[in-house]
């Protein structure tokens with residue numbers, strides 16, 4: 207399965223833009239203009255980009271808080287990401303959550319669920335719906351290696367396997383779950399080897415090699431779409447910054463960071479493109495300038511948006527399908543009636 211030059215440029219563009227947005231957001235946080243926390247995807251960009259580009263337009267994806275590139279691939283605009291970061295009224299969840307805990311069903315993106323790894327059982331349900339409706343569609347979801355030690359993870363993988371649903375499960379093994387190193391999270395050598403215990407396909411891939419990630423994800427998406435069932439893919443990578451912006455991550459050994467710094471996924475693809483005669487300093491400078499313009503314009507547009515209104519705090523929170531529900535009011539009392 208070979209990638210065209212345009213495919214490779216697109217992988218490079220999405221990884222670079224993702225990092226430019228994160229750097230812009232980091233600077234914004236330093237100016238006190240962010241609402242809530244900022245999580246990092248720095249060094250892990252190959253995984254969301256390589257995987258999301260393997261999906262078709264009507265497939266559905268449930269990303270996690272490090273997967274900015276996956277949102278971009280699905281068409282989320284940078285200004286929408288900054289509107290979310292700034293907690294604006296017109297953002298994905300109207301200022302009610304922060305970070306990349308955002309989604310857009312029109313683009314097939316299920317918003318991140320904070321309780322880990324609960325996006326996974328939801329994705330199993332989405333994939334099951336596709337199978338029951340006889341639709342040739344695929345669901346994909348992402349989780350860290352830390353979440354694979356929870357009961358919900360094992361139940362969901364088992365259910366996906368037994369029901370043989372069209373699902374691709376991406377584990378981003380970045381070596382750490384907050385301050386807990388991988389060797390204190392599980393005993394087996396790999397996450398991928400668990401696939402055979404559940405009777406499904408599994409693969410382990412260098413998570414900092416975007417082309418390898420993409421090829422592995424594409425095979426899994428094709429397997430799922432053609433009735434071959436779920437796949438568990440372990441992408442081996444490293445979290446290069448703290449868990450979130452408030453975490454200095456002093457617990458990470460500097461030599462571990464140094465060993466991974468030379469395997470940066472963006473640098474690696476650029477070096478390959480240069481070696482193949484497809485990239486040079488001029489193209490690099492033009493892309494950096496283009497991305498700076500995109501990020502600056504996105505921040506300005508988001509900053510000019512309206513802030514949420516306190517009276518809207520319950521909007522979009524309760525059922526609105528006409529069913530009778532208990533509806534909390536802004537003064538804290540409860541009314542019973544048609545949902546708001």
Ligand SMILES: Cc1ncc(C[n+]2csc(CCOP(=O)(O)OP(=O)(O)O)c2C)c(N)n1
Pocket residue numbers: 272320321322323349350351352353354378380382383384445449
């Ligand atoms: C059930 C549950 N327990 C704890 C947390 C708090 N928490 C948020 S992120 C995180 C670390 C997750 O590590 P991992 O799954 O490896 O993902 P990573 O952050 O490394 O990408 C924890 C413990 C949570 N969100 N949900």
Ligand SMILES: [Mg+2]
Pocket residue numbers: 350351352378379380381382383384
């Ligand atoms: Mg982790």
